[in-house]
Amino acid sequence: MDPAITVDHVSKRFRLYKEKPESLKERIIRLGRNPYEEFWALRDVSLEVAHGETLGLIGQNGSGKSTLLKCISGILRPTSGSIRKSGRTAALLELGSGFHPDLTGRENVFLNASIIGLTKRDTARIFDDVVAFAELEEFIDLPVKHYSSGMYSRLAFAVAVNVEPELLLIDEVLAVGDEAFQRKCVQRIRQFQSEGRTILLVTHGVETVRQICDRAAVLDHGSLIALGEPGEAVLVFRDALLQREHTDEAAGADWRSHQQVRITGAEVEYLHPDRRHLLPGEPLRIRMTYDAPARVDDVVFAINIHDQQGNLLLGANTDSLGADPGSVEGPGEVVFEFEQVPLMGGIYEVSLGVHTHDGGVEYDHRAGEDVIEALSTGKVAGMVSFPIRAKVDPGS
Amino acid sequence: MAIEARTGSGPVTDVAARPNPWRRLVDVWRHRELLLNLVRKELKLKYKNSTLGFLWSLLNPALYLVVFYFVFQIVLGAGLPYFAIFFLAGLLPWNLFSTSLGSSTTSVVGNAGLVKKVWFPREILPLAAIGAALVHFFLQLIVLALALVIFRYPPSAEFCLLLPIALLTLLLFAAALGIGFAALNVYLRDTQHLLELVLLAWFWATPIVYQYTKISDRIGNWVLLNPMTSIVITFQRAIYNRTTYYDTTTKTTVGILPDESIWWYLRNLGIVGGCSLLLLVGALLLFGRLEDNFAEEL
Numbered sequence: 001m002d003p004a005i006t007v008d009h010v011s012k013r014f015r016l017y018k019e020k021p022e023s024l025k026e027r028i029i030r031l032g033r034n035p036y037e038e039f040w041a042l043r044d045v046s047l048e049v050a051h052g053e054t055l056g057l058i059g060q061n062g063s064g065k066s067t068l069l070k071c072i073s074g075i076l077r078p079t080s081g082s083i084r085k086s087g088r089t090a091a092l093l094e095l096g097s098g099f100h101p102d103l104t105g106r107e108n109v110f111l112n113a114s115i116i117g118l119t120k121r122d123t124a125r126i127f128d129d130v131v132a133f134a135e136l137e138e139f140i141d142l143p144v145k146h147y148s149s150g151m152y153s154r155l156a157f158a159v160a161v162n163v164e165p166e167l168l169l170i171d172e173v174l175a176v177g178d179e180a181f182q183r184k185c186v187q188r189i190r191q192f193q194s195e196g197r198t199i200l201l202v203t204h205g206v207e208t209v210r211q212i213c214d215r216a217a218v219l220d221h222g223s224l225i226a227l228g229e230p231g232e233a234v235l236v237f238r239d240a241l242l243q244r245e246h247t248d249e250a251a252g253a254d255w256r257s258h259q260q261v262r263i264t265g266a267e268v269e270y271l272h273p274d275r276r277h278l279l280p281g282e283p284l285r286i287r288m289t290y291d292a293p294a295r296v297d298d299v300v301f302a303i304n305i306h307d308q309q310g311n312l313l314l315g316a317n318t319d320s321l322g323a324d325p326g327s328v329e330g331p332g333e334v335v336f337e338f339e340q341v342p343l344m345g346g347i348y349e350v351s352l353g354v355h356t357h358d359g360g361v362e363y364d365h366r367a368g369e370d371v372i373e374a375l376s377t378g379k380v381a382g383m384v385s386f387p388i389r390a391k392v393d394p395g396s
Numbered sequence: 397m398a399i400e401a402r403t404g405s406g407p408v409t410d411v412a413a414r415p416n417p418w419r420r421l422v423d424v425w426r427h428r429e430l431l432l433n434l435v436r437k438e439l440k441l442k443y444k445n446s447t448l449g450f451l452w453s454l455l456n457p458a459l460y461l462v463v464f465y466f467v468f469q470i471v472l473g474a475g476l477p478y479f480a481i482f483f484l485a486g487l488l489p490w491n492l493f494s495t496s497l498g499s500s501t502t503s504v505v506g507n508a509g510l511v512k513k514v515w516f517p518r519e520i521l522p523l524a525a526i527g528a529a530l531v532h533f534f535l536q537l538i539v540l541a542l543a544l545v546i547f548r549y550p551p552s553a554e555f556c557l558l559l560p561i562a563l564l565t566l567l568l569f570a571a572a573l574g575i576g577f578a579a580l581n582v583y584l585r586d587t588q589h590l591l592e593l594v595l596l597a598w599f600w601a602t603p604i605v606y607q608y609t610k611i612s613d614r615i616g617n618w619v620l621l622n623p624m625t626s627i628v629i630t631f632q633r634a635i636y637n638r639t640t641y642y643d644t645t646t647k648t649t650v651g652i653l654p655d656e657s658i659w660w661y662l663r664n665l666g667i668v669g670g671c672s673l674l675l676l677v678g679a680l681l682l683f684g685r686l687e688d689n690f691a692e693e694l
Contacts, residue, residue, distance in 0.1 A: 074515035077688040114430040
């Protein structure tokens with residue numbers, strides 16, 4: 001079956017005019033020699049979103065993720081490439097998109113729904129649901145210019161999710177509204193997922209991606225640099241972020257040569273050296289070796305353990321564990337010791353890092369190389385083997 | 397669950413490709429509900445917070461009527477019988493044309509908020525502007541109808557058959573120009589200002605205040621190069637229904653409208669309609685090209 005969205009070698013060029021001629025006179029005067037810079041917001045991006053899949057698009061500001069979403073929704077036309085999609089699309093690009101301030105909430109709901117392609121009868125059918133979802137029963141006949149930004153966004157979201165789109169495009173909207181409404185939105189998105197609808201979500205929130213998405217794509221400077229499991233994608237995204245920071249700092253020089261503390265190796269040590277896995281409740285040791293060519297006074301070693309979906313299971317560092325090394329110089333070793341690890345059946349990713357106390361400078365990190373492999377005992381199901389015992393009192 | 401039915405339903409469309417003019421019209425038709433809603437929105441917003449509301453659109457031709465009656469009939473003594481009827485018969489279609497063009501030209505720029513954030517066939521915006529103008533036209537027709545009743549003035553039943561065709565031709569012509577100008581105006585904001593001047597000149601170049609024969613006597617059928625002339629004289633022929641009048645001061649018979657058959661009028665409309673259709677295809681192609689960067693330019 002065809003995918004829900006096929007993005008095929010899509011590029012988008014913007015022209016940034018230094019002085020933009022607005023009038024005919026200026027245009028004629030400058031005819032043909034209009035100073036502008038070309039800027040590629042998207043470079044040869046290809047990806048597919050399967051029916052019923054939730055894909056997260058992550059990237060820094062200016063990475064092109066919103067441009068891609070706009071191209072998919074049809075608002076912008078790519079300079080080259082093709083985008084194929086099927087089904088009714090609802091897009092939430094910015095909150096209250098398409099709301100007119102002078103019209104009432106009710107009028108805006110009908111206008112908005114007809115933009116998506118609903119008939120009046122369809123809209124009337126879902127109208128009560130929309131209002132109930134937005135919790136705006138008392139205000140629905142007020143012009144929306146009197147709404148608070150929270151009410152505005154609730155109404156916008158309510159319309160988008162109640163028009164039963166086959167394809168929902170969301171840009172950053174989950175970041176607004178109060179917590180209760182956010183939870184409601186996430187819940188509704190989960191319901192969408194269970195109904196087999198397709199969702200494309202642009203977000204800054206790494207946690208959102210981990211929680212909601214089946215897969216994630218990472219854009220950097222307009223290019224697709226990763227597409228895969230949310231956990232992997234998030235790691236790539238962090239890498240890109242890091243590299244950019246370093247290139248910014250060292251003005252393009254290879255940042256790795258400027259590392260003050262380098263992680264030279266790491267190893268996961270199980271209870272039995274001949275067994276390359278862990279049984280629930282067994283102790284574990286993670287050994288990391290480092291090298292500091294010169295003395296470094298501000299240093300913290302950190303460890304994170306993620307599951308395959310990218311959920312953070314544990315995060316700790318030498319500072320929080322009360323093992324501040326003070327200063328380091330030359331090669332050395334850090335050992336994280338777990339008295340017992342209650343993990344069950346699965347592979348867990350270990351990422352290590354060295355940074356300053358305030359986290360402002362990361363000297364080095366190592367991710368995607370070390371894993372903890374855990375087996376199940378079969379006695380209990382799930383991910384964590386809590387120490388558990390059952391007692392049955394048969395009574396008398 | 398109806399997941400099976402939902403997945404893969406609906407045609408696969410390439411949103412990155414420019415649709416051809418026919419496809420564009422089909423898209424507009426699919427979004428007709430939106431078109432109606434936007435027309436409604438335009439009307440609502442236009443008279444929001446005004447006490448007289450729709451009465452304003454009736455006052456406009458009424459005022460025009462008073463001014464031109466005074467200037468032409470009393471000051472200049474043009475002497476056309478039932479000048480009010482003659483004038484309104486030409487003014488109303490002209491008003492429809494000029495408001496359509498004026499508001500459709502600014503429609504894309506004026507709805508930047510929508511264009512930047514949601515997708516829908518953008519031609520709907522100029523078309524909605526024309527739709528709103530059409531509603532005003534029908535309201536203003538009430539004024540004309542009242543005038544006919546008050547003066548007990550009989551229009552020509554035969555030529556009235558041409559009115560729907562003339563109206564359609566007018567709308568087609570306005571849509572073609574409006575869609576083209578709306579797209580141009582995004583890039584060249586001068587379009588709207590230039591248009592104001594052009595419309596002013598065009599108004600006087602069209603036999604609305606004066607009669608057709610005043611210029612046709614001098615330049616012959618070249619008058620019909622102005623498409624609005626063919627349309628306006630059809631309205632006048634049907635409603636005003638006189639081709640000549642007897643001037644009591646000079647004791648001569650003066651021509652007002654071409655004394656031709658209904659087929660002659662129909663032929664003129666046909667030519668204008670045909671050209672408008674070609675123009676519309678061109679406008680849609682232009683719109684399609686320029687549309688690529690609307691969201692950036694706005």
